[in-house]
Amino acid sequence: MTADTTGSTTPGIDYTDTPWLDPEARPLVQLRGLTKRYDDVAAVANVDLEIFAGELFAILGGSGSGKTTLLRMLAGFERPTEGQILIDGVDMTSVAPYDRPINMMFQSYALFPHMTVEQNVAYGLKKERINKAEIRERVDKMLDLVKLGKLAKRKPNRLSGGESQRVALARALVKRPKLLLLDEPLAALDKKLREHTQFELMNLQDDLGITFVIVTHDQEEAMTLATRIAVMNSGSFAQVGTPREIYEYPCNRFIADFVGNINLLDAEVISSADHRVHLRCDAAGAELVALLDNPGDEPPPAGARRCVAIRPEKIFIDKEPPSANDRTILKGIVLDLGYFGNLSIYRVQLPSGMVLQVSAQNRRRSATRALEWDDEVYVSWDIASAILLSE
């Protein structure tokens, strides 16, 4: 795995877990200006991307965002209208699927119904004309790895959803591809199994050192699995970054709104001093302060429209006014509350009529509610927690 990333030679910094930061690393996958048009409608528009060996890269997007088209171009089922796909530096743009060092796990699993589990897994190796003894060995090993040894002789119609998923995974992995594509790998599984499988997938990926590209519409899935996420919107990437970057430092309103829950407060800049920006939010009837992420950034001019975004869990809620410095403090009443066991969600209405969503951990074991409907409360947040977004 590290053999591909020359970055570990740079003295002082270990890039093993973050190869995309290594200036000398050679990407495994390079997309250059990749575009796919259907009758002049661009499903994928001018996408540039580099994925490094050993990454578990997630492409996150809603339906119609172009994520599946992008995946199908990587697999070779769709030919790009424009642009290039390079794998390990080799141009693969017009190479047929059967000649690419890439395998794919389909959303429907696409198991061959007339073949047993064993035959399904062996199929790809047979096409490589590998000798029978080696096929046997590799198939057996792979079936053991995904804990399917006992089901080797079963037909797919007698497998559960989780078992089918593992057969599909085994069938793709047994070919030892440089890159494994997974189309909504967990979508068909129920919640408990999904969580379990998520960690299995991560462990498997870590053990085998195969680069994974996962396409998903499920942000939780992308967050827990991925080393990096590309959020896709109408055919292009809205942001590419680590889960933490995407969540804590969304680059625009779309990302902030798409990933997780967030309160968006549209505001007008009053003044900026250093990296502190003072804003007036009419909807909230309050003055807000936000910080520029990089102190070196050009502060926005007075009068500019900006959006202050704040995550529900970053907001503190209490009946007593907080005393700490550098906090934005607003008063409101509890409009609605929801108990979720580990946390409670509050909808707090400000005097202006605006409603903020606040979530709080239920740290104390208690049979009674700390806050009731219509309670007067103070909501507050550290000004560093507010995200300043251009509209």
Add this chain to the structure above:
Amino acid sequence: MTRHKHNRWDGRRRWLRWALITPYLWLTLFFLAPFIIILKISFADPIMALPPFTPLIDWAASGLDRIQVTLDNYMFVFADRYYATIYLNSVKIAAIATLITLLIGYPMAYFIAQQPSGRRNLLLLGIILPFWISFLLRVYAWMGLLSSQGIINNLLLSIGIIDKPLTLLYNDFAVYVGLVYSYLPFMILPLYANLEHLDLDLNDAAADLGARNWQVFLDITLPLSTPGIIAGCLLVFIPGMGEFIIPALLGGSDTLMIGRALWDEFFINRDWPVASAVSIVLLLILVLPMMWFQRSQIRQSGESA
């Protein structure tokens, strides 16, 4: 209010019952009853009377007089080499015609199934369109095409490929042409229905695992379309086996098929019992292998299901 509802539901149930009984009634009236009559006749003796066979059960004034069953007709059918030849020849002609129909029909069904849905319906309409014209008329049209003075011979003569007319009509060749032409839609339609439902993800998955297009076809599409192939072949083979009009009009005097033998026994020899025995044997020839096939299918799916 509830009472009213109850009545309406009752009415619907009665209606449902009739809807369920109707197919059984239909099958009993038009399939089982004629079959029993034919079966009965096949055990009787021929006589010069109306109807031209002896009754199986004689009724006397006191009640049942005697039951007269004879196996002579079956002995006759099995003993006479003529019938064995005819059965074999019918199987041969029907089997070869089925194979040719499959070889022509499969690519057509495959092609149609791959078209966008609008064009698909248009092409399917084209397949069904000949049914708008009478079957007899279409067979006569082939006589016009194939005869020595026919369109095909005239065309070949005028181009100069041949210098005397080919014998295209009144032989086995013409029968094959007629059978393949007439039964092609019965092959294409079930094949199309099957191919259209195949999951295209499977093709992509096979290609992804290293299969070239022809391997995808051989490994995935072909095995998964066997139900369609079997349905199509049965729909062509079974009626082809008993076909009467095509061998009668297009075949030569040496084209022996069971349909013609039946016609001769019934209407020329007026030997209804032997004719009935011939058709019962035909039925057995067709049904027994099918039953065996179906049982093995059930056993196979029982193993995997």
